[in-house]
Amino acid sequence: xxxxxxxxxxxxxxxxxxxxxxxxxxxxxxxxxxxxxxxxxxxxxxxxxxxxxxxxxxxxxxxxxxxxxxxxxxxxxxxxxxxxxxxxxxxxxxxxxxxxxxxxxxxxxxxxxxxxxxxxxxxxxxxxxxxxxxxxxxxxxxxxxxxxxxxxxxxxxxxxxxxxxxxxxxxxxxxxxxxxxxxxxxxxxxxxxxxxxxxxxxxxxxxxxxxxxxxxxxxxxxxxxxxxxxxxxxxxxxxxxxxxxxxxxxxxxxxxxxxxxxxxxxxxxxxxxxxxxxxxxxxxxxxxxxxxxxxxxxxxxxxxxxxxxxxxxxxxxxxxxxxxxxxxxxxxxxxxxxxxxxxxxxxxxxxxxxxxxxxxxxxxxxxxxxxxxxxxxxxxxxxxxxxxxxxxxxxxxxxxxxxxxxxxxxxxxxxxxxxx
Numbered sequence: 417x418x419x420x421x422x423x424x425x426x427x428x429x430x431x432x433x434x435x436x437x438x439x440x441x442x443x444x445x446x447x448x449x450x451x452x453x454x455x456x457x458x459x460x461x462x463x464x465x466x467x468x469x470x471x472x473x474x475x476x477x478x479x480x481x482x483x484x485x486x487x488x489x490x491x492x493x494x495x496x497x498x499x500x501x502x503x504x505x506x507x508x509x510x511x512x513x514x515x516x517x518x519x520x521x522x523x524x525x526x527x528x529x530x531x532x533x534x535x536x537x538x539x540x541x542x543x544x545x546x547x548x549x550x551x552x553x554x555x556x557x558x559x560x561x562x563x564x565x566x567x568x569x570x571x572x573x574x575x576x577x578x579x580x581x582x583x584x585x586x587x588x589x590x591x592x593x594x595x596x597x598x599x600x601x602x603x604x605x606x607x608x609x610x611x612x613x614x615x616x617x618x619x620x621x622x623x624x625x626x627x628x629x630x631x632x633x634x635x636x637x638x639x640x641x642x643x644x645x646x647x648x649x650x651x652x653x654x655x656x657x658x659x660x661x662x663x664x665x666x667x668x669x670x671x672x673x674x675x676x677x678x679x680x681x682x683x684x685x686x687x688x689x690x691x692x693x694x695x696x697x698x699x700x701x702x703x704x705x706x707x708x709x710x711x712x713x714x715x716x717x718x719x720x721x722x723x724x725x726x727x728x729x730x731x732x733x734x735x736x737x738x739x740x741x742x743x744x745x746x747x748x749x750x751x752x753x754x755x756x757x758x759x760x761x762x763x764x765x766x767x768x769x770x771x772x773x774x775x776x777x778x779x780x781x782x783x784x785x786x787x788x789x790x791x792x793x794x795x796x797x798x799x800x801x802x803x804x805x806x807x808x809x810x811x812x813x814x815x816x817x818x819x820x821x822x823x824x825x826x827x828x829x830x831x832x833x834x835x836x
Contacts, residue, residue: 417588419445420454420476422468424483424493425567429459437482437565437572444576448585449597449651451642460484465496473500473560478584480576483567485550487529493564494553498537501557505535511542511551518549547574561587596648598655601631602639602662603676604669605824609637612666619661625654634813635820636678639666668831679707679714682823685830686717686767693826694763695721696734696755698746698772699789703819719763724755734758734770745781747772749802752790756802760794767829768794771822773805775814787814791822793829801825 421441427433435457442452453476458468465484472479484493498505511534519526533550536542543552548571553564563580565572588594604612609632616639620628629640639662643654663670672681686693695704705721708714722733727746730736735758736751744750752770760768773789780786787809792802803825807817 417450417478417584417591418453418476419450419478419480419584420456420472421452422456422458422472422479422481423567424458424460424465424481426460426490428457428483436569437567440569440573441480441576444581445584446597446599446642448581448588449595449599450584450588451597460490460492462492462496465493466499469496469500469562473557473562476560478587479560479562480580481562481564482572485533485553485564485566487527487532487549491532494536494540497540497553497555497562497564501537501539501555503538506538507531507534508536508542510544511536514544514551515549543575543579545571545575546578547571552579595644596646596651598643598648598651600641600655600659601674602641602659602666602670603672603678604637604639604666605635605671605678605820607637607666607669612637612639615665616662619658619665623654623658623661625651626658635817668828671827678820678823680711682827682830683708683711683714683717685827689766689830689833691717691766691830692763693718693767693769694759694765695822696730696759696768696770697721697723697819698725698730698755698770699775700771700815700819700822701725703815704769704771704822707819707823719765722759722762730755734762747774747781747784747788747790749790749792749804752792753794753800753802756792756794757800766795767826769822769826770794771818773814773818775811775818777811789814789818789821791818791825793825795829795833798829801829 421438423435428435438455445452456468458464484491515530515534516526536553537555540553540555545551548566548568550566552575555562565575609630613630625643625645627642631638631640641658643651645651645654671678697704702723708718724730724733727741731738734755736754740750740754752772755770756768770792774780774786776786787807789805790802792800794800805821807814
């Protein structure tokens with residue numbers, strides 16, 4: 417099955433907002449074994465939308481269209497669809513009834529602009545929107561089925577999950593000849609994309625049913641594995657084999673798979689070890705704490721952190737001796753070690769992490785230029801460990817990678833530490 421996505425709206429092509437609907441749909445379709453062939457963004461230009469609809473429907477079995485179904489003058493996607501189909505727009509009594517019910521429930525009188533949403537191409541099928549006003553509209557052009565959805569992400573996802581994906585799955589299951597797919601995303605940190613490619617390249621020849629792909633989602637790099645076979649059992653077996661080989665090659669650099677995110681993985685490791693954590697942050701300004709506390713239930717293992725941005729606060733809050741700061745400066749291995757040890761003692765946690773550095777654009781020294789970061793880990797029955805890293809890029813990138821590397825020091829330690 418060939419599936420294409422068409423997203424309309426000037427806001428998408430002028431950078432005012434980012435298209436989040438397409439990645440969501442791409443991931444959901446992959447769960448069904450369908451790989452999206454093409455994603456097209458089109459501004460609010462009638463001729464461009466007509467041409468894009470005509471081209472997509474001539475190539476694809478399914479086209480999912482988002483945006484341009486609302487009540488305003490620039491919402492004319494269905495007018496363009498009617499032009500491509502060569503049919504008029506007609507006011508649909510069912511949609512009109514849904515709109516009146518929705519407005520009445522809100523205690524708001526329906527206005528003439530809202531009635532635009534009841535006009536759909538002749539012969540199209542509407543489906544009620546459970547999260548908004550504009551309905552899902554389904555239209556067949558030749559051998560292609562088009563689904564027109566509102567662009568608002570909340571409404572888009574409700575209709576996609578409740579109506580569109582079940583119909584696509586039913587269509588897949590009815591086909592006499594199918595290609596079955598199985599997919600795995602292996603998430604790594606600490607290995608550049610080019611090195612990730614080189615590491616798994618020797619596996620390609622021994623897994624002919626698997627397509628290897630790569631994705632950078634800084635500071636992570638992901639390995640995409642898609643197995644294709646005549647049956648689901650064969651696809652699953654091929655995927656299991658290539659995943660085992662990939663994990664063997666990549667080792668501890670793989671922290672999770674599919675939808676697993678880094679912070680929850682690390683917090684679960686702390687919980688299994690019966691351990692707690694505190695952090696002292698300078699150049700990252702609380703970024704590590706933010707990542708950890710974004711996870712519900714983080715307080716079971718993450719007890720707290722301190723943003724010690726100045727020398728005064730490094731001494732006052734996490735006990736860095738003034739003589740260490742005077743002799744070695746705030747950006748040094750000695751200061752980072754003292755920060756980790758100090759926050760661990762202050763919070764009474766199993767482990768203490770710290771990070772200090774020059775995120776830029778100013779600062780730095782000849783020995784420690786902008787991008788230099790010192791990360792430290794203090795814990796029981798171990799010498800405090802400190803690592804000096806050098807990250808390139810702007811301030812945001814340096815802070816992001818500094819936070820990631822600091823947390824990764826702890827994860828790597830937990831992989832070999834005795835478990836409680």
